[in-house]
Amino acid sequence: MTNETIDVATFEDLKTTAGDDFVRELVDTFLVEAPAMLAELRDALAAGDAERFRRAAHSLKSNGNTFGALAFGAMARELELGGLAPVQQTQGAALAELAGEYQRVAQALAELARA
Amino acid sequence: MREGARRGARLLLVDDNKVNRLLLARNLELQGHQVAAAENGRVALDMLRRESFDLLLLDIEMPEMNGFQVLEQLKGDLQLRDIPVIVTSSLEGLDNVVRCIELGAEDYLQKPVNPVLLKARLGASLEKKRLRDQQKELVRRFATPEVAQDMQESGFALGGKRVEGSVMFTDIRGFTSLAESQPPEETIELLNTWYTLMFDAISGHGGIVSQIAGDGLMALFGAPLPLPDHCGAAVRAALEMLEMIELFDVERAGAGKPQIHIGIGIASGDMVAGYTGTNERATYTCIGDTVNLASRLEAHTKVAGRPILIDAATRTGLGGSIEVEALGPVTIRGKAQPVDVFAPNIGAGELGSELY
Numbered sequence: 001m002t003n004e005t006i007d008v009a010t011f012e013d014l015k016t017t018a019g020d021d022f023v024r025e026l027v028d029t030f031l032v033e034a035p036a037m038l039a040e041l042r043d044a045l046a047a048g049d050a051e052r053f054r055r056a057a058h059s060l061k062s063n064g065n066t067f068g069a070l071a072f073g074a075m076a077r078e079l080e081l082g083g084l085a086p087v088q089q090t091q092g093a094a095l096a097e098l099a100g101e102y103q104r105v106a107q108a109l110a111e112l113a114r115a
Numbered sequence: 116m117r118e119g120a121r122r123g124a125r126l127l128l129v130d131d132n133k134v135n136r137l138l139l140a141r142n143l144e145l146q147g148h149q150v151a152a153a154e155n156g157r158v159a160l161d162m163l164r165r166e167s168f169d170l171l172l173l174d175i176e177m178p179e180m181n182g183f184q185v186l187e188q189l190k191g192d193l194q195l196r197d198i199p200v201i202v203t204s205s206l207e208g209l210d211n212v213v214r215c216i217e218l219g220a221e222d223y224l225q226k227p228v229n230p231v232l233l234k235a236r237l238g239a240s241l242e243k244k245r246l247r248d249q250q251k252e253l254v255r256r257f258a259t260p261e262v263a264q265d266m267q268e269s270g271f272a273l274g275g276k277r278v279e280g281s282v283m284f285t286d287i288r289g290f291t292s293l294a295e296s297q298p299p300e301e302t303i304e305l306l307n308t309w310y311t312l313m314f315d316a317i318s319g320h321g322g323i324v325s326q327i328a329g330d331g332l333m334a335l336f337g338a339p340l341p342l343p344d345h346c347g348a349a350v351r352a353a354l355e356m357l358e359m360i361e362l363f364d365v366e367r368a369g370a371g372k373p374q375i376h377i378g379i380g381i382a383s384g385d386m387v388a389g390y391t392g393t394n395e396r397a398t399y400t401c402i403g404d405t406v407n408l409a410s411r412l413e414a415h416t417k418v419a420g421r422p423i424l425i426d427a428a429t430r431t432g433l434g435g436s437i438e439v440e441a442l443g444p445v446t447i448r449g450k451a452q453p454v455d456v457f458a459p460n461i462g463a464g465e466l467g468s469e470l471y
Contacts, residue, residue, distance in 0.1 A: 014138075017142065017145075017230045018138060018141050018142065018145070019141075019145075022141050025137075026134060026137055026138055026141075029133055029134055029137060030134050033132075033133050033134060055176055055177075055178065058176045058205065058206070059131070059132045059176070061205060062132060062135060062205040062226050062227070063132065063134045063135070065205065065226070065227050066134065066135070066138060066226070066227040081207070
């Protein structure tokens, strides 16, 4: 299950270079920060603020890739590069998809960090 | 001087994303560095102006003030523009990388940052910074603060510009036989004292020492910054140098050591001043007839039996402020026509209103 959500090799590399305890803390931080960034995406979409939208998507992409959450990172990247228009046209479907993927990422990371 | 690369450097890390900030800080700390963090460009600039850092790790995409804006601010700030910057970003597109480099960033690392690559790039940047600091320190030692500032502002650009100034050459008479008569340690100590005395006298009158070689040195008055009375400054420096040597000789006589004698040649006029060399190793110097003449005059002090000789242009520049004696025309190697040579009257002091 975790294989699809999190690239285990990337995550193991991270633990090797930064240390298990540190990565556990880093995951905890991400789990606190990410929901705020997802909310920021929704707010920026509602406000039609392209700059804020791009920045929040960019941040989520960056963090996703750091933990090996490759699908999540790729979805965030599409939002970053695609901008507001495609999301507005689909009534925010992409945001709901991203939030759904985040749930899987959060669960997988929590398990991996404590493994 | 801080030895950043070896002992661990003081780094400032700027990233608006907490996960990125923590992870990068962790990697840097594991590599033995001291890390401070800022969450956007504005905070980072405030910190840079308050504290000293060896290097800046800069994210681009940030609220309030982004990385491009930070690079622009740093570039325009004399105090901060020499701090090396490594950009760490997950922004895509070669144009962003190019823009960072054009704005003065030393390097660009794609996020997530590979720790091994980070270590290598960081080491290279810190080493470059160390060399630059060394160069600055060298300039500081060789030049007055104003001149050092000018050199840094001009960015040590190679190439010359025409200036009007005075050139001075000086060396220790009979240095070779002196060196042979004493242990090398004593010679080194003598040279260090001699250089210190000469440097003080030269920079005290607004000159810079542009070259040192063995027991001799070359100094410039009026370059790289114009000096209104460069002739007077050069001759007054020369007189002070003689006084210093006189005092030094009293001290040496007390220690039973042989006396030191120096010769000084000064010529004034047009010359080309600037950095010559390669981008790796350059020296600030002047070239032209004026420089050659000053060197010949210095050599001629032995023949004339006078410690200081100046040319006609320097004498004219003095405007009578220092008494000189005309020694008549002298044939000088490399000059088709005999040259009028003058010797300042030693010990006569300055004419005019200056009081002691």
